[in-house]
Amino acid sequence: MTIVEKSQYNFIQNEIWILTFGGAFQRANIYISKDLAEQKKGVFKKGIRVFIETTILDSYKTTIVSDAAHIENIKKVSDYSSNYSELFNNEKINFGIAQKMLNLYLKYMWSLGYIQSPPHFPVDRIIQELLNKELKGLGIKGEELKAWTQFTDEHHYVKVINNARELISKKESFANHSLAELELSLFQRR
Known part of the structure:
Protein backbone atom coordinates (compact mmCIF):
# COMPACT_ATOMS: atom_id res chain seq x y z
CA MET A 1 0.00 0.00 0.00
CA LEU A 112 -16.44 -0.68 0.59
CA GLY A 113 -15.16 -4.08 -0.56
CA TYR A 114 -12.66 -4.62 2.26
CA ILE A 115 -14.25 -7.84 3.59
CA GLN A 116 -16.51 -10.71 2.55
CA SER A 117 -20.24 -10.40 3.17
CA PRO A 118 -20.76 -10.26 6.93
CA PRO A 119 -22.76 -13.14 8.42
CA HIS A 120 -25.40 -10.85 9.98
CA PHE A 121 -26.63 -7.26 9.88
CA PRO A 122 -27.03 -4.61 12.58
CA VAL A 123 -30.18 -5.45 14.51
CA ASP A 124 -32.12 -2.39 15.57
CA ARG A 125 -35.77 -1.36 15.80
CA ILE A 126 -36.03 -0.35 12.15
CA ILE A 127 -34.86 -3.70 10.78
CA GLN A 128 -37.13 -5.55 13.22
CA GLU A 129 -40.11 -3.50 11.97
CA LEU A 130 -39.19 -4.02 8.30
CA LEU A 131 -38.76 -7.77 8.75
CA ASN A 132 -42.09 -8.06 10.59
CA LYS A 133 -43.86 -6.10 7.85
CA GLU A 134 -42.44 -8.36 5.13
CA LEU A 135 -43.22 -11.51 7.11
CA LYS A 136 -46.77 -10.32 7.82
CA GLY A 137 -47.27 -9.92 4.06
CA LEU A 138 -46.48 -13.62 3.77
CA GLY A 139 -48.85 -14.54 6.60
CA ILE A 140 -45.99 -15.23 9.01
CA LYS A 141 -45.93 -13.76 12.50
CA GLY A 142 -42.69 -11.95 13.24
CA GLU A 143 -40.99 -11.44 16.57
CA GLU A 144 -42.14 -8.99 19.18
CA LEU A 145 -40.12 -5.79 18.91
CA LYS A 146 -37.44 -5.46 21.53
CA ALA A 147 -35.11 -2.52 22.09
CA TRP A 148 -31.70 -3.57 20.77
CA THR A 149 -30.06 -1.41 23.42
CA GLN A 150 -31.53 -3.78 26.01
CA PHE A 151 -30.28 -7.11 24.55
CA THR A 152 -28.30 -8.66 27.39
CA ASP A 153 -27.57 -11.82 25.42
CA GLU A 154 -28.01 -13.24 21.94
CA HIS A 155 -31.47 -14.84 22.36
CA HIS A 156 -33.71 -12.18 20.79
CA TYR A 157 -30.97 -11.24 18.31
CA VAL A 158 -30.84 -14.83 17.01
CA LYS A 159 -34.64 -14.86 16.63
CA VAL A 160 -34.43 -11.74 14.44
CA ILE A 161 -31.65 -13.31 12.34
CA ASN A 162 -33.71 -16.50 11.95
CA ASN A 163 -36.74 -14.45 10.88
CA ALA A 164 -34.59 -12.85 8.21
CA ARG A 165 -33.50 -16.28 6.99
CA GLU A 166 -37.13 -17.37 6.85
CA LEU A 167 -37.99 -14.31 4.77
CA ILE A 168 -35.15 -15.10 2.35
CA SER A 169 -36.40 -18.67 1.98
CA LYS A 170 -40.08 -17.73 1.51
CA LYS A 171 -40.03 -14.60 -0.63
CA GLU A 172 -38.85 -15.03 -4.19
CA SER A 173 -37.63 -11.45 -4.55
CA PHE A 174 -35.09 -12.12 -1.76
CA ALA A 175 -34.00 -15.56 -2.98
CA ASN A 176 -30.23 -15.97 -3.02
CA HIS A 177 -29.73 -12.88 -0.83
CA SER A 178 -27.26 -13.05 2.02
CA LEU A 179 -28.49 -11.61 5.31
CA ALA A 180 -26.41 -8.48 4.66
CA GLU A 181 -27.90 -8.11 1.16
CA LEU A 182 -31.41 -8.59 2.54
CA GLU A 183 -30.93 -5.77 5.03
CA LEU A 184 -29.72 -3.39 2.31
CA SER A 185 -32.70 -4.35 0.14
CA LEU A 186 -35.20 -3.76 2.93
CA PHE A 187 -33.74 -0.34 3.71
CA GLN A 188 -33.87 0.68 0.04
CA ARG A 189 -37.60 -0.17 -0.07
CA ARG A 190 -38.41 2.22 2.79
Whole structure:
Protein backbone atom coordinates (compact mmCIF):
# COMPACT_ATOMS: atom_id res chain seq x y z
CA MET A 1 0.00 0.00 0.00
CA THR A 2 1.46 3.38 -0.97
CA ILE A 3 1.59 6.31 1.44
CA VAL A 4 -1.37 7.92 -0.33
CA GLU A 5 -3.39 4.69 -0.27
CA LYS A 6 -2.59 4.24 3.42
CA SER A 7 -3.67 7.84 4.10
CA GLN A 8 -6.90 7.26 2.18
CA TYR A 9 -7.57 4.02 4.07
CA ASN A 10 -6.92 5.73 7.43
CA PHE A 11 -9.24 8.58 6.48
CA ILE A 12 -12.04 6.16 5.54
CA GLN A 13 -11.47 4.16 8.74
CA ASN A 14 -11.80 7.30 10.86
CA GLU A 15 -15.05 8.22 9.09
CA ILE A 16 -16.41 4.68 9.43
CA TRP A 17 -15.70 4.68 13.16
CA ILE A 18 -17.42 8.03 13.64
CA LEU A 19 -20.53 6.56 11.99
CA THR A 20 -20.19 3.26 13.86
CA PHE A 21 -19.92 4.86 17.30
CA GLY A 22 -22.75 7.24 16.47
CA GLY A 23 -25.01 4.37 15.40
CA ALA A 24 -24.11 2.08 18.29
CA PHE A 25 -24.32 4.65 21.06
CA GLN A 26 -27.04 7.02 19.82
CA ARG A 27 -29.82 5.75 22.07
CA ALA A 28 -27.85 3.48 24.32
CA ASN A 29 -27.29 5.64 27.42
CA ILE A 30 -24.23 3.54 28.27
CA TYR A 31 -22.10 6.00 30.21
CA ILE A 32 -22.32 6.41 33.97
CA SER A 33 -22.51 10.17 33.60
CA LYS A 34 -23.27 12.60 30.80
CA ASP A 35 -20.50 14.75 32.25
CA LEU A 36 -17.89 12.05 31.70
CA ALA A 37 -14.79 13.61 30.19
CA GLU A 38 -14.59 13.25 26.41
CA GLN A 39 -10.97 12.22 26.90
CA LYS A 40 -12.04 9.12 28.86
CA LYS A 41 -14.63 8.23 26.22
CA GLY A 42 -11.96 8.77 23.57
CA VAL A 43 -9.58 6.35 25.27
CA PHE A 44 -12.30 3.69 25.28
CA LYS A 45 -13.24 4.32 21.64
CA LYS A 46 -9.63 4.12 20.53
CA GLY A 47 -9.11 0.95 22.54
CA ILE A 48 -12.17 -0.86 21.22
CA ARG A 49 -11.39 0.25 17.68
CA VAL A 50 -7.86 -1.19 17.89
CA PHE A 51 -9.24 -4.37 19.46
CA ILE A 52 -11.75 -4.92 16.65
CA GLU A 53 -9.33 -3.99 13.87
CA THR A 54 -6.45 -6.13 15.16
CA THR A 55 -8.20 -9.05 16.86
CA ILE A 56 -11.51 -9.59 15.08
CA LEU A 57 -11.50 -8.05 11.59
CA ASP A 58 -9.02 -10.43 9.92
CA SER A 59 -11.37 -13.40 10.25
CA TYR A 60 -13.93 -11.57 8.06
CA LYS A 61 -11.55 -10.65 5.24
CA THR A 62 -11.24 -13.91 3.36
CA THR A 63 -13.69 -16.40 4.81
CA ILE A 64 -17.35 -16.64 5.68
CA VAL A 65 -17.63 -16.49 9.45
CA SER A 66 -20.11 -18.91 11.02
CA ASP A 67 -23.03 -17.74 13.14
CA ALA A 68 -21.45 -19.22 16.26
CA ALA A 69 -18.07 -17.56 15.62
CA HIS A 70 -19.75 -14.24 14.87
CA ILE A 71 -21.79 -14.34 18.07
CA GLU A 72 -18.60 -15.15 19.99
CA ASN A 73 -16.95 -12.11 18.38
CA ILE A 74 -19.86 -9.94 19.52
CA LYS A 75 -19.40 -11.28 23.04
CA LYS A 76 -15.66 -10.54 22.82
CA VAL A 77 -16.46 -6.91 21.97
CA SER A 78 -18.76 -6.68 24.97
CA ASP A 79 -16.23 -8.40 27.23
CA TYR A 80 -13.40 -6.16 25.99
CA SER A 81 -15.38 -3.08 26.99
CA SER A 82 -15.24 -4.27 30.63
CA ASN A 83 -11.61 -3.03 30.58
CA TYR A 84 -13.25 0.40 30.84
CA SER A 85 -15.87 -0.58 33.44
CA GLU A 86 -15.57 2.74 35.27
CA LEU A 87 -17.25 4.42 32.28
CA PHE A 88 -20.36 2.28 31.95
CA ASN A 89 -23.66 1.95 33.76
CA ASN A 90 -23.40 -1.83 33.72
CA GLU A 91 -19.59 -2.09 33.78
CA LYS A 92 -19.50 -2.96 30.06
CA ILE A 93 -21.55 -2.54 26.92
CA ASN A 94 -24.23 -5.18 26.59
CA PHE A 95 -24.70 -7.69 23.78
CA GLY A 96 -27.14 -5.45 21.89
CA ILE A 97 -24.80 -2.50 21.75
CA ALA A 98 -21.82 -4.74 20.93
CA GLN A 99 -23.72 -6.40 18.05
CA LYS A 100 -24.77 -3.03 16.67
CA MET A 101 -21.18 -1.77 16.83
CA LEU A 102 -19.55 -4.83 15.25
CA ASN A 103 -22.27 -5.43 12.66
CA LEU A 104 -22.37 -1.77 11.61
CA TYR A 105 -18.59 -1.64 11.26
CA LEU A 106 -18.61 -4.85 9.20
CA LYS A 107 -21.43 -3.50 7.03
CA TYR A 108 -19.35 -0.44 6.15
CA MET A 109 -16.23 -2.52 5.51
CA TRP A 110 -18.19 -4.91 3.27
CA SER A 111 -19.89 -2.08 1.41
CA LEU A 112 -16.44 -0.68 0.59
CA GLY A 113 -15.16 -4.08 -0.56
CA TYR A 114 -12.66 -4.62 2.26
CA ILE A 115 -14.25 -7.84 3.59
CA GLN A 116 -16.51 -10.71 2.55
CA SER A 117 -20.24 -10.40 3.17
CA PRO A 118 -20.76 -10.26 6.93
CA PRO A 119 -22.76 -13.14 8.42
CA HIS A 120 -25.40 -10.85 9.98
CA PHE A 121 -26.63 -7.26 9.88
CA PRO A 122 -27.03 -4.61 12.58
CA VAL A 123 -30.18 -5.45 14.51
CA ASP A 124 -32.12 -2.39 15.57
CA ARG A 125 -35.77 -1.36 15.80
CA ILE A 126 -36.03 -0.35 12.15
CA ILE A 127 -34.86 -3.70 10.78
CA GLN A 128 -37.13 -5.55 13.22
CA GLU A 129 -40.11 -3.50 11.97
CA LEU A 130 -39.19 -4.02 8.30
CA LEU A 131 -38.76 -7.77 8.75
CA ASN A 132 -42.09 -8.06 10.59
CA LYS A 133 -43.86 -6.10 7.85
CA GLU A 134 -42.44 -8.36 5.13
CA LEU A 135 -43.22 -11.51 7.11
CA LYS A 136 -46.77 -10.32 7.82
CA GLY A 137 -47.27 -9.92 4.06
CA LEU A 138 -46.48 -13.62 3.77
CA GLY A 139 -48.85 -14.54 6.60
CA ILE A 140 -45.99 -15.23 9.01
CA LYS A 141 -45.93 -13.76 12.50
CA GLY A 142 -42.69 -11.95 13.24
CA GLU A 143 -40.99 -11.44 16.57
CA GLU A 144 -42.14 -8.99 19.18
CA LEU A 145 -40.12 -5.79 18.91
CA LYS A 146 -37.44 -5.46 21.53
CA ALA A 147 -35.11 -2.52 22.09
CA TRP A 148 -31.70 -3.57 20.77
CA THR A 149 -30.06 -1.41 23.42
CA GLN A 150 -31.53 -3.78 26.01
CA PHE A 151 -30.28 -7.11 24.55
CA THR A 152 -28.30 -8.66 27.39
CA ASP A 153 -27.57 -11.82 25.42
CA GLU A 154 -28.01 -13.24 21.94
CA HIS A 155 -31.47 -14.84 22.36
CA HIS A 156 -33.71 -12.18 20.79
CA TYR A 157 -30.97 -11.24 18.31
CA VAL A 158 -30.84 -14.83 17.01
CA LYS A 159 -34.64 -14.86 16.63
CA VAL A 160 -34.43 -11.74 14.44
CA ILE A 161 -31.65 -13.31 12.34
CA ASN A 162 -33.71 -16.50 11.95
CA ASN A 163 -36.74 -14.45 10.88
CA ALA A 164 -34.59 -12.85 8.21
CA ARG A 165 -33.50 -16.28 6.99
CA GLU A 166 -37.13 -17.37 6.85
CA LEU A 167 -37.99 -14.31 4.77
CA ILE A 168 -35.15 -15.10 2.35
CA SER A 169 -36.40 -18.67 1.98
CA LYS A 170 -40.08 -17.73 1.51
CA LYS A 171 -40.03 -14.60 -0.63
CA GLU A 172 -38.85 -15.03 -4.19
CA SER A 173 -37.63 -11.45 -4.55
CA PHE A 174 -35.09 -12.12 -1.76
CA ALA A 175 -34.00 -15.56 -2.98
CA ASN A 176 -30.23 -15.97 -3.02
CA HIS A 177 -29.73 -12.88 -0.83
CA SER A 178 -27.26 -13.05 2.02
CA LEU A 179 -28.49 -11.61 5.31
CA ALA A 180 -26.41 -8.48 4.66
CA GLU A 181 -27.90 -8.11 1.16
CA LEU A 182 -31.41 -8.59 2.54
CA GLU A 183 -30.93 -5.77 5.03
CA LEU A 184 -29.72 -3.39 2.31
CA SER A 185 -32.70 -4.35 0.14
CA LEU A 186 -35.20 -3.76 2.93
CA PHE A 187 -33.74 -0.34 3.71
CA GLN A 188 -33.87 0.68 0.04
CA ARG A 189 -37.60 -0.17 -0.07
CA ARG A 190 -38.41 2.22 2.79
